[in-house]
Amino acid sequence: MAKTSLDKSKIKILLLEGVHPSAVEHFKANGYTNIEYHAKSLSEEALLEAVKDAHFIGIRSRTHLTEAVFAAASKLVAVGCFCIGTNQVDLQAALARGIPVFNAPYSNTRSVAELVLAEAIMLMRGIPHKSQVCHQGGWIKSANGSYEVRGKKLGIIGYGNIGSQLSVLAESLGMEVLYYDVISKLPLGNARQLDSLEELLAISDVVSLHVPETHSTKWMMAKAQISQMKQGAHLINASRGTVVVIEDLAEALESGHLAGAAIDVFPVEPRGNDDEFISPLRGLDNVILTPHIGGSTMEAQENIGKEVSEKLIRYSDNGTSTFSVNFPEVALPSHPEKHRLLHIHQNIPGVLSEINRVLSENGINISGQYLQTNEKVGYVVVDVDKEYSQQALEAMKQVKGTIRTRVLF
Numbered sequence: 001m002a003k004t005s006l007d008k009s010k011i012k013i014l015l016l017e018g019v020h021p022s023a024v025e026h027f028k029a030n031g032y033t034n035i036e037y038h039a040k041s042l043s044e045e046a047l048l049e050a051v052k053d054a055h056f057i058g059i060r061s062r063t064h065l066t067e068a069v070f071a072a073a074s075k076l077v078a079v080g081c082f083c084i085g086t087n088q089v090d091l092q093a094a095l096a097r098g099i100p101v102f103n104a105p106y107s108n109t110r111s112v113a114e115l116v117l118a119e120a121i122m123l124m125r126g127i128p129h130k131s132q133v134c135h136q137g138g139w140i141k142s143a144n145g146s147y148e149v150r151g152k153k154l155g156i157i158g159y160g161n162i163g164s165q166l167s168v169l170a171e172s173l174g175m176e177v178l179y180y181d182v183i184s185k186l187p188l189g190n191a192r193q194l195d196s197l198e199e200l201l202a203i204s205d206v207v208s209l210h211v212p213e214t215h216s217t218k219w220m221m222a223k224a225q226i227s228q229m230k231q232g233a234h235l236i237n238a239s240r241g242t243v244v245v246i247e248d249l250a251e252a253l254e255s256g257h258l259a260g261a262a263i264d265v266f267p268v269e270p271r272g273n274d275d276e277f278i279s280p281l282r283g284l285d286n287v288i289l290t291p292h293i294g295g296s297t298m299e300a301q302e303n304i305g306k307e308v309s310e311k312l313i314r315y316s317d318n319g320t321s322t323f324s325v326n327f328p329e330v331a332l333p334s335h336p337e338k339h340r341l342l343h344i345h346q347n348i349p350g351v352l353s354e355i356n357r358v359l360s361e362n363g364i365n366i367s368g369q370y371l372q373t374n375e376k377v378g379y380v381v382v383d384v385d386k387e388y389s390q391q392a393l394e395a396m397k398q399v400k401g402t403i404r405t406r407v408l409f
């Protein structure tokens with residue numbers, strides 16, 4: 001089993017929001033036994049306390065890792081987002097402290113695409129309302145306002161991993177797929193990229209959002225955009241709650257401008273399953289409301305648990321940082337019979353030559369060296385003969401611009 005700088009039993013892994021047990025199993029199988037597991041997210045105060053002695057933190061979409069949280073987490077080595085979105089993490093605050101953030105960019109994409117397609121069908125058939133009426137003892141056996149999705153236009157905003165899978169699934173049902181993206185994307189099947197959001201909104205029968213939360217997507221569907229949608233169209237949002245102005249959507253649904261909506265994500269979401277869900281969409285019978293479960297299937301969660309824990313373990317055991325979303329990516333071989341020195345520094349000129357100078361002056365024999373930088377941070381990994389590692393580490397710590405160092409025995 002690979003060795004780390006600390007005895008593995010002393011490395012604290014803090015897992016929040018009920019990440020799948022596959023992650024816990026994977027950590028344990030790799031010697032990490034000090035695991036603090038929480039089934040839901042913590043209050044701000046409890047989070048600040050719990051991160052104090054954590055070396056690794058695993059979260060989902062609910063926990064916000066802010067500057068204040070990073071400032072309190074003085075031992076933190078890396079963060080794992082057991083989901084796709086990383087908007088809940090202050091990535092720059094993490095980077096400034098030399099902390100890589102990892103996520104699972106693919107594992108739940110199919111689950112979201114399947115749910116959205118099912119919702120498109122349910123909405124086009126007016127099922128939310130009909131189902132509620134049945135539950136109350138009523139009976140609306142009528143074709144009025146019910147349509148097949150075949151031949152209808154699906155407008156996808158954000159043609160990434162989820163949007164493009166949805167595109168393929170929807171075409172298999174005979175839908176005509178149009179999409180809008182800020183970058184040119186290869187269309188799959190017969191889908192067509194449109195040049196403007198306005199055009200997509202004006203002609204789509206169903207509009208589905210699959211963008212990340214960024215400055216450009218924040219409140220991108222507000223009153224003006226919703227009113228550009230076709231009379232009687234449907235809106236689906238399983239991306240982020242800040243993409244749609246929920247009050248404006250509620251108004252369009254109440255007025256009958258939109259025939260229906262399916263919403264999985266909300267500007268404010270309950271912290272856990274025991275907290276009340278509050279939204280202006282509650283009680284609207286043409287709306288499918290789901291509790292941010294687009295990616296919550298057994299298949300997706302199990303795979304995410306394995307994928308993200310594996311990335312954290314690899315970084316802890318071996319220093320490999322590939323697929324980090326904020327950190328220079330270095331893929332490293334194993335280091336048998338060597339000690340591995342990890343040096344994270346500000347990306348300023350001369351750091352590498354300074355590292356090499358101090359190592360050479362300390363009589364250290366370098367057997368392998370790896371470097372990667374991004375705009376702000378550099379990551380140098382040096383494999384050295386065992387007996388010199390402590391001396392080498394001390395020398396490297398003195399180099400100007402050093403953010404943090406670690407040694408893997």
Ligand SMILES: NC(=O)C1=CN([C@@H]2O[C@H](COP(=O)(O)OP(=O)(O)OC[C@H]3O[C@@H](n4cnc5c(N)ncnc54)[C@H](O)[C@@H]3O)[C@@H](O)[C@H]2O)C=CC1
Pocket residue numbers: 084085105108109112157158159160161162163180181182183185210211212213214216217238239240264265292293294295296
């Ligand atoms: N409801 C749920 O449980 C889940 C929600 N998500 C959300 O879905 C989002 C999308 O996921 P993926 O498809 O995997 O991401 P992705 O990164 O593969 O695709 C996002 C696409 O949006 C495009 N985009 C960015 N800004 C845009 C803008 N202003 N206008 C139009 N297009 C824009 C990008 O160019 C990219 O093609 C995630 O960022 C996450 O927030 C992801 C998984 C589960």
Ligand SMILES: O=C(O)CCC(=O)C(=O)O
Pocket residue numbers: 060061062082083084085086108295296
């Ligand atoms: O499963 C979750 O908690 C969040 C899913 C999600 O929104 C994501 O993967 O970005």
